[in-house]
Amino acid sequence: xxxxxxxxxxxxxxxxxxxxxxxxxxxxxxxxxxxxxxxxxxxxxxxxxxxxxxxxxxxxxxxxxxxxxxxxxxxxxxxxxxxxxxxxxxxxxxxxxxxxxxxxxxxxxxxxxxxxxxxxxxxxxxxxxxxxxxxxxxxxxxxxxxxxxxxxxxxxxx
Amino acid sequence: xxxxxxxxxxxxxxxxxxxxxxxxxxxxxxxxxxxxxxxxxxxxxxxxxxxxxxxxxxxxxxxxxxxxxxxxxxxxxxxxxxxxxxxxxxxxxxxxxxxxxxxxxxxxxxxxxxxxxxxxxxxxxxxxxxxxxxxxxxxxxxxxxxxxxxxxxxxxxxxxxxxxxxxxxxxxxxxxxxxxxxxxxxxxxxxxxxxxxxxxxxxxxxxxxxxxxxxxxxxxxxxxxxxxxxxxxxxxxxxxxxxxxxxxxxxxxxxxxxxxxxxxxxxxxxxxxxxxxxxxxxxxxxxxxxxxxxxxxxxxxxxxxxxxxxxxxxxxxxxxxxxxxxxxxxxxxxxxxxxxxxxxxxxxxxxxxxxxxxxxxxxxxxxxxxxxxxxxxxxxxxxxxxxxxxxxxxxxxxxxxxxxxxxxxxx
Amino acid sequence: xxxxxxxxxxxxxxxxxxxxxxxxxxxxxxxxxxxxxxxxxxxxxxxxxxxxxxxxxxxxxxxxxxxxxxxxxxxxxxxxxxxxxxxxxxxxxxxxxxxxxxxxxxxxxxxxxxxxxxxxxxxxxxxxxxxxxxxxxxxxxxxxxxxxxxxxxxxxxxxxxxxxxxxxxxxxxxxxxxxxxxxxxxxxxxxxxxxxxxxxxxxxxxxxxxxxxxxxxxxxxxxxxxxxxxxxxxxxxxxxxxxxxxxxxxxxxxxxxxxxxxxxxxxxxxxxxxxxxxxxxxxxxxxxxxxxxxxxxxxxxxxxxxxxxxxxxxxxxxxxxxxxxxxxxxxxxxxxxxxxxxxxxxxxxxxxxxxxxxxxxxxxxxxxxxxxxxxxxxxxxx
Numbered sequence: 025x026x027x028x029x030x031x032x033x034x035x036x037x038x039x040x041x042x043x044x045x046x047x048x049x050x051x052x053x054x055x056x057x058x059x060x061x062x063x064x065x066x067x068x069x070x071x072x073x074x075x076x077x078x079x080x081x082x083x084x085x086x087x088x089x090x091x092x093x094x095x096x097x098x099x100x101x102x103x104x105x106x107x108x109x110x111x112x113x114x115x116x117x118x119x120x121x122x123x124x125x126x127x128x129x130x131x132x133x134x135x136x137x138x139x140x141x142x143x144x145x146x147x148x149x150x151x152x153x154x155x156x157x158x159x160x161x162x163x164x165x166x167x168x169x170x171x172x173x174x175x176x177x178x179x180x181x182x
Numbered sequence: 183x184x185x186x187x188x189x190x191x192x193x194x195x196x197x198x199x200x201x202x203x204x205x206x207x208x209x210x211x212x213x214x215x216x217x218x219x220x221x222x223x224x225x226x227x228x229x230x231x232x233x234x235x236x237x238x239x240x241x242x243x244x245x246x247x248x249x250x251x252x253x254x255x256x257x258x259x260x261x262x263x264x265x266x267x268x269x270x271x272x273x274x275x276x277x278x279x280x281x282x283x284x285x286x287x288x289x290x291x292x293x294x295x296x297x298x299x300x301x302x303x304x305x306x307x308x309x310x311x312x313x314x315x316x317x318x319x320x321x322x323x324x325x326x327x328x329x330x331x332x333x334x335x336x337x338x339x340x341x342x343x344x345x346x347x348x349x350x351x352x353x354x355x356x357x358x359x360x361x362x363x364x365x366x367x368x369x370x371x372x373x374x375x376x377x378x379x380x381x382x383x384x385x386x387x388x389x390x391x392x393x394x395x396x397x398x399x400x401x402x403x404x405x406x407x408x409x410x411x412x413x414x415x416x417x418x419x420x421x422x423x424x425x426x427x428x429x430x431x432x433x434x435x436x437x438x439x440x441x442x443x444x445x446x447x448x449x450x451x452x453x454x455x456x457x458x459x460x461x462x463x464x465x466x467x468x469x470x471x472x473x474x475x476x477x478x479x480x481x482x483x484x485x486x487x488x489x490x491x492x493x494x495x496x497x498x499x500x501x502x503x504x505x506x507x508x509x510x511x512x513x514x515x516x517x518x519x520x521x522x523x524x525x526x527x528x529x530x531x532x533x534x535x536x537x538x539x540x541x542x543x544x545x546x547x548x549x550x551x552x553x554x555x556x557x558x559x560x561x562x563x564x565x566x567x568x569x570x571x572x573x574x575x576x577x578x579x580x581x582x583x584x585x586x587x588x589x590x591x592x593x
Numbered sequence: 594x595x596x597x598x599x600x601x602x603x604x605x606x607x608x609x610x611x612x613x614x615x616x617x618x619x620x621x622x623x624x625x626x627x628x629x630x631x632x633x634x635x636x637x638x639x640x641x642x643x644x645x646x647x648x649x650x651x652x653x654x655x656x657x658x659x660x661x662x663x664x665x666x667x668x669x670x671x672x673x674x675x676x677x678x679x680x681x682x683x684x685x686x687x688x689x690x691x692x693x694x695x696x697x698x699x700x701x702x703x704x705x706x707x708x709x710x711x712x713x714x715x716x717x718x719x720x721x722x723x724x725x726x727x728x729x730x731x732x733x734x735x736x737x738x739x740x741x742x743x744x745x746x747x748x749x750x751x752x753x754x755x756x757x758x759x760x761x762x763x764x765x766x767x768x769x770x771x772x773x774x775x776x777x778x779x780x781x782x783x784x785x786x787x788x789x790x791x792x793x794x795x796x797x798x799x800x801x802x803x804x805x806x807x808x809x810x811x812x813x814x815x816x817x818x819x820x821x822x823x824x825x826x827x828x829x830x831x832x833x834x835x836x837x838x839x840x841x842x843x844x845x846x847x848x849x850x851x852x853x854x855x856x857x858x859x860x861x862x863x864x865x866x867x868x869x870x871x872x873x874x875x876x877x878x879x880x881x882x883x884x885x886x887x888x889x890x891x892x893x894x895x896x897x898x899x900x901x902x903x904x905x906x907x908x909x910x911x912x913x914x915x916x917x918x919x920x921x922x923x924x925x926x927x928x929x930x931x932x933x934x935x936x937x938x939x940x941x942x943x944x945x946x947x948x949x950x951x952x953x954x955x956x957x958x959x960x961x962x963x964x965x966x967x968x969x970x971x972x973x974x975x
Contacts, residue, residue: 042300044240044299044300046240046718046719047203047296047299048719048720050204052719076836082207082252084251084254085251085256085832087225108786108787109788110730112709115708115710128735136834136836139726139835141726183690207717236651236652238646238651241718242718243646243711244672244673244958248716249833255830257831257843261673261677263669265652265670266655278688280684282688283683285684285687436669437667438664438665459665462665470690575652577652
């Protein structure tokens with residue numbers, strides 16, 4: 025019985041591609057609107073003084089709502105990075121022709137790093153301590169993509 | 183065995199179709215905050231967290247990870263439970279076992295759903311891939327219940343088979359379903375944490391369109407956004423932290439059978455109104471609670487009813503009354519808030535359905551009734567000594583039961 | 594507190610088991626019952642461990658109940674790492690309401706879905722998924738870089754860790770990704786992914802299932818001559834947000850401290866004979882072991898050079914080959930406990946650690962080792 029059932033089961037591709045419509049919440053909404061004005065907004069915890077970017081409404085460590093808005097960046101320092109020779113596309117690993125640089129950037133005025141792509145430099149030059157500057161999309165698209173990437177400070181910003 | 187009690191409950195301020203003002207973790211945060219406020223506890227007091235929802239409904243895998251900060255669970259032991267429609271009670275049961283085992287003394291159970299962000303039929307149709315085709319072939323309309331919420335198998339069609347079977351077995355009429363629906367909707371109108379809050383008459387229900395005979399639109403549950411948190415404590419903590427006004431968990435059980443579609447594959451159909459796991463789980467819970475005659479010893483019931491016929495059906499399957507008697511109790515007014523066996527005074531899942539929290543709200547409503555801390559107008563006037571709560575899920579196959587009481591069984 | 598022991602295990606791991614999930618579970622559990630000389634009716638409660646995203650089913654346990662023998666039985670499902678499922682089964686027996694509990698973890702990450710996609714769905718949909726930068730590999734790489742940089746270590750230490758695990762896995766009949774001739778050089782030659790991670794540093798996509806039978810004291814002694822006692826458990830959730838020092842894991846540290854306290858251990862490094870850790874990437878192994886206090890912080894290079902983590906070393910780490918040998922997602926943590934059970938019952942074959950009496954199993958969930966769970970097991974009743 026079981027064998028028969030298994031023979032009849034061919035491999036089928038069943039993508040679970042459903043569309044969800046997420047509420048980003050008021051904090052990310054304000055952050056995205058800020059990006060449209062070429063501003064990076066963070067929020068400070070009145071308990072531990074931590075400034076988080078992107079902003080979120082609650083500090084778990086202090087058990088309190090965070091509500092002091094601050095502008096951070098647009099310059100910052102690379103604190104950690106990885107050079108991607110592949111990308112992960114819907115769970116599949118695909119080789120890249122050109123490596124992509126991914127960095128955790130501590131923005132001026134922020135205490136926690138922001139994960140971002142770095143462009144405009146050779147992979148071999150990326151290192152901790154590097155000064156980088158935010159590059160915004162123009163025209164803006166009212167999405168997180170408005171903060172396009174970071175470039176080393178000193179380069180011409182398009 | 184250690185005595186374990188629910189010492190406090192926190193709901194989101196509302197249960198509604200769409201919480202547009204908050205994202206998922208912000209919404210959960212509200213119910214955790216409410217539970218802490220209601221008990222006067224701080225996050226530091228909580229020793230461990232149990233957490234449950236149905237993750238495909240929002241498309242977030244292991245969402246307890248994303249919720250870490252917002253639910254005040256940083257650096258705490260945290261376990262995630264998921265069993266379908268029963269998730270809420272399964273999560274509370276995990277908190278019970280954590281305390282009963284002696285591993286912890288104070289555990290917080292967090293349950294939620296924010297169904298507006300996905301389509302619940304998406305999650306439910308996910309159950310039956312690749313069985314979907316088989317179900318369609320057998321005339322089970324997977325998508326007829328679109329927007330109406332949980333049917334166990336994604337289908338008001340499947341629930342209608344259950345309702346038909348129940349009517350045949352019990353001798354109840356389709357009008358009894360209308361009557362139960364009107365009663366529960368009217369109860370919900372009194373409950374500030376209910377979703378559909380409109381005083382409803384039998385005629386109102388009968389004016390709604392037929393979906394799949396005998397079920398009308400007015401017999402089906404909504405999909406809701408909301409979260410519920412309960413705090414569970416050992417007897418030692420109850421004595422230390424509370425004035426003693428708590429709800430003791432004196433009996434529990436769960437049982438599973440077969441997913442109904444599996445039998446469709448074999449050309450056999452389990453009667454969806456049979457629900458043997460309800461008998462197995464409830465008998466176990468009653469024995470543990472020292473209950474010999476549930477109909478006499480219980481003071482109230484909170485049933486998991488995605489559809490209006492189910493409150494009546496469960497009363498029979500859980501041994502609260504004999505087969506064929508639930509609709510007579512309804513006619514006699516026994517199921518009213520002022521009756522002998524108030525059933526779903528909250529309005530039930532049928533009126534409020536944030537799925538992951540739905541089977542949690544059954545025991546939390548019992549607990550609040552016992553503690554006489556019901557907000558709104560649905561406090562049962564008589565003293566509640568023992569209350570029965572019930573959860574239902576899987577694919578028609580899984581039942582959880584919890585009996586709560588105003589005092590512990592053993593001492 | 595009531596004493597609880599593990600009295601049996603069975604597991605299956607492959608890149609493709611070639612069976613449906615239901616058949617895989619039926620074969621494993623029925624075979625296990627037959628081997629133990631029991632039936633499904635000897636099981637008081639079933640704790641399943643699977644994941645809806647990994648299974649492609651909402652309520653993944655609904656089609657597992659019957660194959661594992663839970664029809665008309667008490668059953669629940671933990672949707673997290675398998676060590677948490679074993680922890681919950683332990684709590685259920687300790688409550689006094691059950692004498693036996695069967696833990697069954699499973700996933701089919703080798704043939705049915707891609708584990709990296711499951712991790713994608715774990716990220717916040719409102720931010721991290723929108724950015725498209727973070728994934729399981731890039732996050733692990735960032736943590737690897739943080740560890741290496743914090744202590745000034747070169748990338749080659751990861752190659753040594755991976756080579757040891759791959760060589761051990763080759764001798765484990767329950768693993769499948771073994772490489773008997775793996776060397777640091779061969780690992781270093783594997784494909785670059787996100788630096789510093791290379792292909793051979795990463796867990797293989799695995800179909801697998803693992804079953805463990807737990808029993809209360811009296812029942813355990815009835816069922817076996819070699820019960821393995823669960824002496825301590827602990828777990829801890831860290832923040833989702835990567836604002837912490839990624840080179841260390843507070844979550845691992847707290848999980849370990851809780852388990853050691855419950856087990857009454859004052860000197861874990863001295864009292865443990867081996868550990869089985871769920872290091873999905875070679876870089877996670879030192880972070881986990883150092884969090885548990887087994888090795889000094891930043892000592893990965895020294896540990897590798899001195900062979901401390903080898904089977905005959907001072908603290909054998911994942912003699913089974915660990916997660917690099919096979920990692921069936923939720924069943925992964927159950928498998929680590931099962932591998933400890935094999936060691937403590939003297940049935941680990943070529944991988945046997947001499948005189949193994951006390952062991953620790955570790956499991957994890959999330960990005961950057963966000964949630965960790967550990968379990969201390971021992972031949973000594975305590």
